[in-house]
Amino acid sequence: MTAAAKITALALADRAKRAAKVAAEFADQVDIEGRFPSEGMDALKSERLMGIMIRPELGGEGASLTEVADVCAILGQACAATAMTYAMHQIQIASLADYAVGSAWHEALQKRICDEQLLIASATSEAGIGGNLRNSLCAIEVDGDTARLTKDATVISYGADADAIMVTSRRHPDAAHSDQVATIFLKDQYTLEQTSKWDTLGMRGTCSDGYIFKAEAPSEQILPRPFAEIAAQSMLAVSHLLWGSLWYGIAADAAARAQSFVKAAARKSPGQVPPGALRLAEASSLLQLVKANVVAGLKQFEGCKGDSDALNAMSFSVAMNNVKIGTSQTILEIINHCMLICGIAGYKNGTPFSLGRHLRDAHSAQLMISNDRILGNTSTMLLVNKQDTSLLG
Amino acid sequence: MKQTIRTLLAKHGNLPVAIEDVADGADLYDAGLSSFASVQVMLALEEEFDIEFPEHLLNRKSFSSVDEIAAALTEILEEQAA
Numbered sequence: 109m110t111a112a113a114k115i116t117a118l119a120l121a122d123r124a125k126r127a128a129k130v131a132a133e134f135a136d137q138v139d140i141e142g143r144f145p146s147e148g149m150d151a152l153k154s155e156r157l158m159g160i161m162i163r164p165e166l167g168g169e170g171a172s173l174t175e176v177a178d179v180c181a182i183l184g185q186a187c188a189a190t191a192m193t194y195a196m197h198q199i200q201i202a203s204l205a206d207y208a209v210g211s212a213w214h215e216a217l218q219k220r221i222c223d224e225q226l227l228i229a230s231a232t233s234e235a236g237i238g239g240n241l242r243n244s245l246c247a248i249e250v251d252g253d254t255a256r257l258t259k260d261a262t263v264i265s266y267g268a269d270a271d272a273i274m275v276t277s278r279r280h281p282d283a284a285h286s287d288q289v290a291t292i293f294l295k296d297q298y299t300l301e302q303t304s305k306w307d308t309l310g311m312r313g314t315c316s317d318g319y320i321f322k323a324e325a326p327s328e329q330i331l332p333r334p335f336a337e338i339a340a341q342s343m344l345a346v347s348h349l350l351w352g353s354l355w356y357g358i359a360a361d362a363a364a365r366a367q368s369f370v371k372a373a374a375r376k377s378p379g380q381v382p383p384g385a386l387r388l389a390e391a392s393s394l395l396q397l398v399k400a401n402v403v404a405g406l407k408q409f410e411g412c413k414g415d416s417d418a419l420n421a422m423s424f425s426v427a428m429n430n431v432k433i434g435t436s437q438t439i440l441e442i443i444n445h446c447m448l449i450c451g452i453a454g455y456k457n458g459t460p461f462s463l464g465r466h467l468r469d470a471h472s473a474q475l476m477i478s479n480d481r482i483l484g485n486t487s488t489m490l491l492v493n494k495q496d497t498s499l500l501g
Numbered sequence: 502m503k504q505t506i507r508t509l510l511a512k513h514g515n516l517p518v519a520i521e522d523v524a525d526g527a528d529l530y531d532a533g534l535s536s537f538a539s540v541q542v543m544l545a546l547e548e549e550f551d552i553e554f555p556e557h558l559l560n561r562k563s564f565s566s567v568d569e570i571a572a573a574l575t576e577i578l579e580e581q582a583a
């Protein structure tokens with residue numbers, strides 16, 4: 109058995125836990141320095157977790173989205189920047205694995221991702237467009253077999269550390285803003301001219317700087333399916349589910365810290381229930397709510413997988429949007445509760461109960477594709493779509 | 502029916518191109534139809550034909566072209582008549 113085969117024979121969750129242990133060790137340092145979480149990401153690569161969703165014929169393990177979500181939740185409890193980097197990479201992998209089927213170039217790339225454990229970034233946000241995934245100003249220009257693209261990308265997470273970037277654009281210079289394609293460009297095919305620095309409140313290790321992205325590559329690297337389809341059927345749902353999973357992880361770790369605080373207090377004064385215990389019970393209930401929301405979303409996604417009618421249904425989009433809204437709002441409430449439980453020990457950095465990083469990282473959740481924007485989309489759909497009132501359906 | 506659809510698309514579709522330049526079978530999303538506009542057109546159709554789009558027709562495909570919208574409407578109207 110080769111070393112790689114030995115590693116992949118272990119359960120995914122066990123491999124994720126080993127990587128998470130490394131990520132946790134460097135989480136505060138990554139946050140303070142606002143640097144790429146290289147130790148955590150290297151650990152994920154040594155555990156060969158980068159290509160798990162890819163089909164086994166191409167060197168992957170054919171892991172389900174639910175399995176990947178579990179990895180994200182485990183990492184979220186350790187280092188949110190590592191978790192977010194991994195989740196965003198997996199969003200690109202999901203699009204590749206399902207929407208580039210039959211394209212020799214993209215299949216060869218998937219093999220390389222598995223062999224070399226490559227990291228894929230994404231550039232959808234654009235100056236003048238913000239977080240509206242389904243809109244592009246920039247257009248790809250195809251000239252014979254060559255495609256050229258320039259994009260004023262306001263945010264590309266780990267852009268400088270990625271091996272390839274998936275970039276959205278209009279299909280051609282005369283195309284409507286919503287008539288988009290996605291193209292994968294390899295590191296040696298593009299230049300990144302930095303336009304802004306990612307010095308933020310939280311999620312600092314994702315290094316989501318802004319760049320003028322300029323690339324030239326063979327046109328076969330354009331994904332064969334329209335981006336509209338990829339976005340509706342995969343990218344939005346996968347993003348909300350994987351982000352929700354890692355956000356759950358952040359809140360779960362906060363709750364674990366609060367619980368150990370309460371437990372320590374209880375040990376100190378036997379026979380007395382510590383004051384934070386009631387709040388902990390509340391936090392526990394909210395945490396279960398977030399978990400149930402994500403798990404129900406994953407179940408619905410897996411149930412619809414491969415059925416394009418189901419994935420294109422408005423009710424599916426409404427449900428996935430609701431996963432995003434519900435998780436991103438509730439985690440803040442949970443962490444706030446935990447902060448009240450731990451008091452100054454939670455507010456202070458460098459204690460076993462510190463929650464500053466959790467709170468700051470969690471604040472990105474409602475901005476990452478703004479909740480207002482998502483609520484706007486959902487409210488439009490609810491003008492015609494009936495709310496699903498069944499319990500199990 | 503297709504003429505009515507086209508009239509409502511012109512009024513509520515907010516397309517960057519003239520609706521006359523979009524063929525019956527052409528993809529409306531590629532022509533620039535946003536999901537917000539597609540819902541507005543859907544509401545206008547419900548009003549015009551006094552119908553309600555059922556759950557199974559509330560998807561991207563039913564709204565992807567003039568032909569698809571016509572097919573969806575025909576299905577709804579036939580079901581109503583039955």
Ligand SMILES: Cc1cc2nc3c(=O)[nH]c(=O)nc-3n(C[C@H](O)[C@H](O)[C@H](O)COP(=O)(O)OP(=O)(O)OC[C@H]3O[C@@H](n4cnc5c(N)ncnc54)[C@H](O)[C@@H]3O)c2cc1C
Pocket residue numbers: 192196229230231232233234237238239240263264265266311314316472475476477478480481482484
């Ligand atoms: C940690 C992190 C990593 C990221 N990584 C990447 C990445 O790798 N690649 C990438 O492309 N992007 C990335 N993004 C960017 C993200 O996808 C969105 O583009 C971004 O969060 C939205 O940016 P914005 O607030 O500047 O713009 P907008 O989306 O324009 O929102 C600005 C504000 O305007 C309001 N608003 C705008 N439009 C509407 C509307 N239609 N309805 C209601 N309100 C509206 C909202 O209240 C919102 O707060 C990342 C973001 C975060 C937080």
